[in-house]
Amino acid sequence: MNDSTHWLLGRLDASALPFWDALQHPTTKNVINAVIASGAASMVVLGAIAVVIGLTWTRRWGWLWREWLTSPDHKKIGIMFIALALVMLARAVIEAVLMRLQQALGLDGGFLTAEHFGQLFTTHGTIMVFFMAMPFLTGIINYVMPLQIGTRDLSFPVMNQISLGLTAAGAALVMISLVLAPFSTGGWTGYPSFTGRAANPGAGVDYWIWAVTLSTLSSTLSGINFAVTIYKRRAPGMRWMRLPLFTWTALCTAILMIFAMPPLTVATALLALDRYLDFHLFTADLGGNMMNYINLFWAFGHPEVYILILPAFGIFSEVFSTFAGKTLYGYKALVIATLAIAVLSFTVWLHHFFTMGQSAHINAVFGIATMLIGIPTGVKIYDWMLTLFRGRIRMSVPMIYASGFLMLFVLGGLTGIVLAVPSVDYQVHNSLFLVAHFHNMLIPGLLFGMLAGTNFWFPKAFGFRLEERWGRRAAYAWIIGFMLAFFPLYALGVLGMPRRTVAFFTPAYLPWTLTALVGATIVLLAMACLVIQLWVSVRDRHLNAMPIGDPWDGRSLEWAVSSPPPEYNFPVIPEVYGRDAFMLEKERGKAYQVPDEFPDIVLPANSPMGVIFAVTGTAMAFGLTWYQWWMVLLAAGVTLVAVIARGFCRNTPAPCRVKRCVVPT
Amino acid sequence: MFNTPGCGLSRWAPSRLIIGLLLPLIAGCSDAHLSFLDPQGPIAAAQRQHFWWVIAITLTVVLPVLVLTPLILWRYRYGSRARYRPQWEFSLRADLAIWGIPLVVVAVLATLTWRSTIALDPYRPLASDQPPLEVEVVGFDWKWLFLYPEQGIATVDELVIPAGRPVSLRLTSASVMQGFFVPALGSQIDVMNHMVTRLHLEADAPGVFPGRNMQYSGTGFYRQRFVTRALSADAFADFTHQVRAQGRAFTPEVFSQLMAKNTHAALARALDGSDSVASTSHAGQTDDAGNPADDSTPLRFKHFPSGLFGAIVAHRAPDWGQDTASLSTTRPLSSHSPLPANSSLSIHPALAAAAPTGVTP
Structure with missing residues (x-):
């Protein structure tokens, strides 16, 4: 050059x-x-x-710009988050199937190079955590939570746009790395010194650093936004013990985001200092120590697990209660358990590295702390079962996901307890047993929760139900595919097969890797079913139309408004008199009442800030990755100017008229 | 029960049943000793016990969910005539059970965990009437070097130990973080550059047990395996004599080849002169280059620079002037290491890292 x-x-x-x-x-x-x-x-x-x-x-450029990209509406931002998550899910599932195929053929070889396989497991993990799971749950919280607490938007709508912009920038960077390769091979955890400049001087690790940094910044902002909204913008009468359980989990997740994301932002920033400016924070020489990175990473990483799982717990709570036609059993216990999990999640991070050579007493303390989380989690499981008990259960698609979750998740809990015993962890750490365990938590836990939530709230967002038959097929294919793909990995882990290995030389592994491939293929079919479900639903949208807005006999306030809800959510901010606010109205015959008067509504004006951050974020990260310093400076300058200009913008709230009456005839 | 390895649960029926289900799939490889479910030493045997105990205890809260959930879903399905109580939301008895039972289970598990973790601490020397064999282990990209200071010999990708006698390992990495692991014998432990970790293992009887690196370390990671050979005491003595007499010379060339990024096969070819240095040190090419047959080429060295382990930990050049061949084999040479000599004490990796002062990279 x-x-x-x-x-x-x-x-x-x-x-x-x-x-x-x-x-x-x-x-x-x-x-x-x-x-x-x-x-x-x-x-x-x-x-x-x-x-x-x-x-x-x-x-449609103008339409896209006005109606979506510059819209501060929490509902549209939520839908865009979910759309992004689904695109990234498709890529990461395809990568997973490729890896399963490689390991099924991997006895003494296979078809992938070790370098390519390394990039596959790194992008798969990075995407699934930061660009599938996080945007998916952020999107659902974004959409549902303000409706549940009876408000018109989040407290900081423009910051919400910026959150979406930053996540989109990180996702774009990961997609660009397919065209201008390589991506990192350091795994989604990116442990130095493997990710240090000495061992990996190329652009791959830098792509990973900046993609993750953008994502963590986005999630910190989202967390602040959600927490402030729940603290400050609840409808009159929406006391703490009247909050729907999904909003409780959203609050706990938001608090976890605020405290757990910055450690990772700091860790990746320090790793960047090592790589760009020779700081030797995590190198082996000149006073550096990579164990500090590992501690920082898991100070984020373990609460992150609960950031991922708690919103799903909230969704399942809503689903169990709605589809059993029953009030939630043990609401207070569920709230206490959620809070307990959120607090305990900060006390267990060391269990990710029992084998690093610390004293047995420290390991034992963290092992026991880990088991303590099992108590509130077990309480939740039994509370959900008691919610179903003496109910009238409709096995709709969300309920299939939820039932699958209930039974599969406890198996993941069982293996989690196995991993939490340090003396046993010394045998299964870094093996496929571990991989099977966390997929067992995250697929039935997080992903089934998100898919259940999508099926549950889709009619709210678009005014028609998702098609039921393909939805069932997708749900059963996910459940069976998951079991076939991951239960063999438990056996492989117990047989000593390490994670992240491109090939193996032990014939005894082969039957298990082949079974796992069958499972992965069924998961691929499940993905196809999801696409067909969406296609068929849009095609037959008039048959499944649900304009009134309460397709499931819902219990919380989001079902009180029309589907899709108007831009301003509620023509008049509702008053809340108890838990299950909308169910209470229906029981008292007070639902759908015409208010006496319609006060003026003020909504935030459109703003291009999200788009600006998406573009400058991508450009800055790309420039940093490839050492194109002019691009970094330019993008930083544009961001700075945009932020200052925004400070002078006075035309922020936009008056809005009531476009449509929500009263059914 | 839990801190006396080797008793009790090995005869426990369910564990036999599940192994009976697993082992047929390891058809013909029952000598392979892949897993701690087929333990070959006291540590792995105890770990197998804990594994099944933890599962059994935890199942007391998991099994009811697996059994009752389908029953509830069926009994209270829409359209059944079962009782419907939409307002029912609390029962003190149920709440006491769902908080109390997990609490008791976790209390039992916590006791088990506390005792087993301390009993099986990898830093804890194993009780035995024989002194442990001291071995120093260095993880390279992508092979393992084993140094036997008392015997004055070294091996690559082959850990040879006497059966029935504890082995005391001191481990470090010359590269990125790696995980040292022999499943059939016991715990894995991370090995890290500039730091020393400890591990104690013992094999019950002679045999061959696979071992490997568990922590991803680059393109050659999947080939970073080694074998552990447990020999009878006599056979071990014969082995050391044989290596001292007939082993290769540990030259600076050997050391630079070890430091290069290559796999066992490429290293063996390079040392036997059938390959050029340039091609083995290129990481991208070792991928397909390794012929599986070459993985078993023995690499045994009749001597090594004394204090080599300490030099690698401290990032110092090996002292080629002082060699194990020139020293009495009865004298433990590990005292040349810059690290504290009281090796029976646990060395926290952070302390171990701080120990060498005046480091020269």
Whole structure:
């Protein structure tokens, strides 16, 4: 590279193209991997081109800009978060199937190179945690929580846009890394010194650092936004012990986000200082120590687990209660258990590295602390079972996910207790047993929760139900696929197979990896069912229309408004007289009443701040990754100017008229 | 019950049943000793006990969920004539049970955990009437070097130990973080650059047990395996004599090849002169280069620079002038290490890292 382009492109050159290595060393394996990587890259490029052409052809740029990208409406931002999560879910599931295929063929070889496999498990983990799970739960909280507490928007609508912009920027960076490779091979945890500059000087780790940094900044802001909204903007009469359980879990998640995300932002920033400015914080020499990174990472990482799981617990609480046609059993116990889990989640991080050589007493204390979390979690499980007890249970799609969760999640809890005993953890740490365990928590826990929530609240957001038959197929395929894909991994872990290994040399592993591949294929079918479900639902939307807004005989306030809800949510802010506020109104015959008068409504005006942060965030991270300093400075400058200009903007609230009456005829 | 390894539960029927289900799938490999469910030493045997006990105790709260959930879903399905109580939301007796039972279970588990964790602390020397064999372990990219200071010999990817005698390991990494693990014998422990961790293992009887790195460390990670050979006391003595007489010389070239990023096969080829240094040190090419047959090429060294382990920990160059071959084999050479000599005490990795002063990278 000569000097004339170096200032422009930094260290980016042709070798970043996904097929470059195969051109240089055209072995069979390299060519196969180049075909896979280039296929993925062209999907990204073609997908982007198709979106641009489609928007131009249907002349929807203006509509997209006005109605979605610049909208401060929490409902639209929530839907955009979920759409992003679903796109990233599709990519990460395909990567998972590729990894399962590799390990099914991986006895003495397989078709993937070790480098490619390393990138696959790193992007899979990074995407699933930061760009699937986090946007999905953030989106659902964004959509549902303000409706449940009876308010018109979050406390900081523009900050909400910026949260979405930052997450989108991080996701974009991970997608760009498919085209201009490589991504990191350091796993989603990114432990130094493997991710240090000495061991990994390339751009991959830098992509990972900036993608994760953008995501954690976004989640910190979301956490602040949610917590303040729940503290300050509840409808009159919505006392703490009247909050729907989903809002309780949203509050606990928000608090966890505020306290748990910054440690990771700091950890990745310090790792960046090591890599860019030679700080030696986490290197092995000159006073550095990578154990500090590992502590910081898991100070984020363990609360993160509960950030992921608590909103799903909230969704399941709503689903069990609604579909059993019963008030929630043990509401107070569930609230206390949620709070207890949130607090305890900060006291257990060391169980992620029992094998690092600390004293047995410390290990034992953290092992026992870990088991303590089992108590409130067990209480929740039994409270849900007692909610179903003496109910009138409708096995709709959300309920199928919820029942699958109930039975599968306790198995994950069982293996979690196994891992929490340090003497046993010394045997199964870093093995596939661990991989099976956390997927057993996160797929039935988080993902089933999110899919149940999507099926549950979709009619609220779009005015028609999701199609039931394909929904059931998707749910059963997810449950069976999950079991076949991950239960064999428990056996493999007990047989000593490590995680993150591209190939193996022990024939005894083969039956298990083959079974897991069958499971992964069924998961892929489940994904296909989800797509078909969406397609069929949109096609038959008039058959499944639910304009009145209460398709499930709902209990909380979001079901009181029309579907989709008007921009301002509530024509008049409701008053709340008890728990299950809307059910109470229905029982007293006071639902759907016409208010005496309609006071003026003030809503926040559109703002391009989210889009600006998405673009400058992507540009700055890309520039930092490839050492294109002009781009970093430019993006930083634009961000600064935008933020200052926003400070002078006085036209923030927009008056709004009541467009449509919510009273059914 | 829990701090006396090797008793009780090994004869416990359910564990046999489940192993009976697992082992047929390890068809023909029952000598492979892949897992702690087929324990070959006291630590792994105790870990198997704890594993089944923890599962059994926890099942007391898990099983009711698995059994009752389908029953409830069926009994109270929409359209059944079962009792419907939409307002029922609290029962003191049920609440006492769902808080109380998990509390008791966790209390039992906590007691078990406290005792087993301290009993099986990898830093804790094993009780035995024989002195432990001292072995120093260095994790490289992507192979393991084993130094036997008392015997003055070294091996690569092959840990040879006497059966029935405890082995006291001191471990470090010359590269990134790795995880040292022999499942059939006992615990895994992380090995880290510039730090020393400890591990104590023992094999009940002669045998061959697979071991490996468990912490991802790059493209050659999946090949970073080693074998542990437990020999009878006589066979072990024969082995050390044989290596001292016929082993390879540990030259600076050997050390630089160890420091290079390569796998066992590539290292063996490089040392046997059939391959160039340049190609083995290129990380990208070791991927497919390794012929599986070469993985078993023995790499045994009749001597090594004394204090090599300490030098690697401290980032010092090995002292090529002082060699184990020139010293009496009865004298433990580990005292040349810059680290505290009272090796029976646990060395916290952070302290171990702080110990070497005046480090030169």
